[in-house]
Amino acid sequence: MTEPFRQSFTAAPEHIDVMGHVNNAVWVQWVQDMATAHWDAVAEPDHARDFVWLVVRHEIDYRGNISEGESVTGETWIPGDARGATSARRVDFRNDQGKVIVSALTTWAMLDRETQRLVRVRPEVIAPFRVDQGE
Numbered sequence: 512m513t514e515p516f517r518q519s520f521t522a523a524p525e526h527i528d529v530m531g532h533v534n535n536a537v538w539v540q541w542v543q544d545m546a547t548a549h550w551d552a553v554a555e556p557d558h559a560r561d562f563v564w565l566v567v568r569h570e571i572d573y574r575g576n577i578s579e580g581e582s583v584t585g586e587t588w589i590p591g592d593a594r595g596a597t598s599a600r601r602v603d604f605r606n607d608q609g610k611v612i613v614s615a616l617t618t619w620a621m622l623d624r625e626t627q628r629l630v631r632v633r634p635e636v637i638a639p640f641r642v643d644q645g646e
Contacts, residue, residue: 515586515642516549520604522577532576539569542602542615545587553639561624562636567597568618575612582607588642593632596620600640 520541528534543566550564577583583604590601597620604613623630 513553513588513639513642515588516545516552516640517584517586518545518548519582519584520544521582522579524579527579532578535571535573538571538573538604538613538615541585541604542569542571542617545585545602546600546617546619549587549640555636555639558636562630563622563624564619565622566617567620569615570617571613571615573613575606575610577606577612583612589637589640590642592634593621593637596622596629596631598632598637 522533522537526533526537546564546566550559583606585602585604587600587602589598591599597618600617600619602615602617603611606612621630621632621636622628
């Protein structure tokens with residue numbers, strides 16, 4: 512078990528919607544960017560070579576937002592065991608006061624990169640991503 516993976520994002524003009532804050536679609540993109548960066552940074556080389564992940568579900572709670580020029584720090588981790596070919600992932604975005612303003616629980620499916628078929632997630636594949644917190 513390790514610490515959550517962290518990455519910062521700053522709201523640029525293209526991220527802002529008609530309400531003057533980061534658009535919901537951008538938050539979804541940042542969730543995916545976090546998961547991809549975490550996989551790229553931590554996965555064992557043979558796992559990165561052999562497997563690919565696809566999102567199958569997003570659940571997002573919006574408790575706040577940021578405006579152009581403001582930043583958030585995202586934290587992501589895998590909170591529990593895999594279920595067959597799927598694994599849950601938490602992503603929390605904190606504003607500069609440390610308050611969680613957007614929280615996501617996403618479900619990802621693991622596929623064999625060559626065959627593009629679902630494969631059971633083995634414990635050793637997700638072990639480096641697990642954090643003993645949250646759920």
